[in-house]
Amino acid sequence: MNHVVMKHIPRFFLARNTVLALILLALASMLLASFIPQAFLLGPAGQAKWRADYPRLAPLAEQLGLTHIYTHPVFAIILFLTIISLLFSCREQVRLALRQTFGDAAVTAGQGIVTSLGVTELTSLLVRHGYRRIGRATTVRMVRNPWGYWGNVLFHAGMLVVIVSSLWIALIQQRGSINLAEGEVFTPGQEWPTLDLGLLARPFVLDQGVRLDRTDYEFGPSLAVKRVASALTFFDGDTPVASRTVAVNQPLDYRGLRIYQRLEFGHAFYLTVTTPDGRRSVVQLLLAHPDKPDAASYADYPDKLGKNSVLRVKYFADAEKRSLNRENPLLVLRLDESGTERGQVYLTPGKEGTIAGYGFRLEKIGRWSGLTFVKLSGIPGIFVGFFIICLGGVLHYFTPPREVAICSSPEGGARVFWRANRFAEFYREEFESLEAQLSGEKSDG
Structure with missing residues (x-):
């Protein structure tokens, strides 16, 4: 029973549907992360704006962990399953590359040449053309660029290293x-x-x-x-x-x-707030820098003045609304109580004002940064x-192996089979050059 299970596990992870499903799940996760703002990219100010702009979607996304996709358990499971699939795939690719590089399986199909040269002469000729003998079988097998068999191995190994590193980071x-x-x-x-x-x-x-x-x-x-x-x-x-x-x-x-x-910055305003009963406190307000001289930056503070009171704040980077590079901010305060506006004041450093019994004095202005x-x-x-993926791509696309099998003919001479492992049309001239040098007649193979 265990043997059957162990036999089916690799098949499952190597199955096309499994691999495709894992790739789609990983891509869907990354696509979702590109549409739903991630907390580590937004920062505190960005998260507050995201919640204000999407009051229904934002709480749901945060509850489901969609603002932390790359550290979510589901994403880690997807990566882990992908790693298992790649491990089995790498094992199969290594086995195949070893058979192709060191095995005795000869080429018995492809383009054939009949020649009067003997096996020893043919071997010497092919060595001069960059071919190497592989294996020790009766049928001589020679390969040019045998390292090209390992392109897929490196490609899969590189992906494995990338995903293992990604899981480790997550x-x-x-x-x-x-x-x-x-x-x-x-x-x-x-x-x-x-x-x-x-x-x-x-x-x-x-x-x-x-x-x-x-x-x-x-x-x-x-x-x-x-x-x-x-x-x-x-x-x-x-x-x-x-x-x-x-x-x-x-x-x-x-x-x-x-x-x-x-890319989050702005002005920090320090207010002395005096309540109707005479208590004083210093309040810090961090407001994002406006995008335009004549546009204001806004923020609401429901927790600064007690229950049912919301301090609504906006400011212009330049009181004259002419430049973003001038250090001349204008702060505007508005007090809402139980949904009703109670008044507003305009403040610059050292100025003060009163709204519904609350006193506000702007002590100083600084800058803040995210x-x-x-x-x-x-x-x-x-x-x-x-790097390993790129190296595998170079081996796969730029050094495809060319294989030759030499079969002795009972009548004398030999029959040579030639085949390019990939991109045969690009190496047709190589075959034709070999055919001319062997002084034989091309057959159908």
Whole structure:
């Protein structure tokens, strides 16, 4: 019974329907990930906007884990089953390549040539043309480019290395995203606003604290973002130990971490809020930078002023609405209570205003930046796998084996069978050259 089961397992994983189903499932997962925003790409601000734009779809997608597809158990299972299928396929490809490279099975079909030359003479002639004798059977078998048999082996092995590396990354990766205002420190052990962990990953805790010292950004003439960069300082306890800069398309590698500058940035507003009963508190508002000088950036804060009160905020990068590169923001506050607007105020640094008994004073303005910290291993395996795939492709397409079998004729001389393992039409001239040198008559084979 066990023997029967073990015999059917390879057949199942090598079956065309199984392979096709696994490929389709993997492609469907990646396609789904391209349509549903992934948390590690969005960051905290992006997730808030995604929930606001799709209030019905976003909660359902998050509940099903579709915002974390690459660390979802189902995706890991698909990769694992694909690995098993590739292992069996690689085994079959290796067996076939070994038989073709070292076996005695001779060519008995293909284009044939009758010649008066003996086997020894024919062998010497073919050696001069780059052919090598394979095996020790009575029928002499010679092959040119026998390494071409291993193209498919390397191709499958490369895919196996890529998928094993991908599964490893999916299982142990650690990704955390934060938004930091200038001067703010993210300490080891502090909770990540956005965290994406592999199924077998340990808790993601930084070895050192990190402070955002400065954020620089620049807009081009077409108002597209030209540059975003952040200057960071790393701390061991309270002691600064290193200063580094990270920019969009220029990730930072630091002590086993890869830090990415996200295309999320803007102004940080610090408000002193005075409640109707006289209590004061400082509130930090991080607002995404507007896309145009005359367009505002919006955010709602339902938890800043208590129950049934929503602080609705918008700001313009330039109070005069003329430029995105000028540092002259205008903050507009609106207070809604139980769905009713109670008033609004316009604030610039040092200015204050009152809405329904609440006092607001804009103390200062800074900048903030979105950063993603990644710790994972396995990326080199993916590059190695693609290199192996490319090498297999080179062997398969550029060094196809050409096979020759020499059969002694009872009447004297020999009969030669020639066959190109692949792309026979491209090597017709090679056969015709051999035929001319053998001074024989071509037969039908």
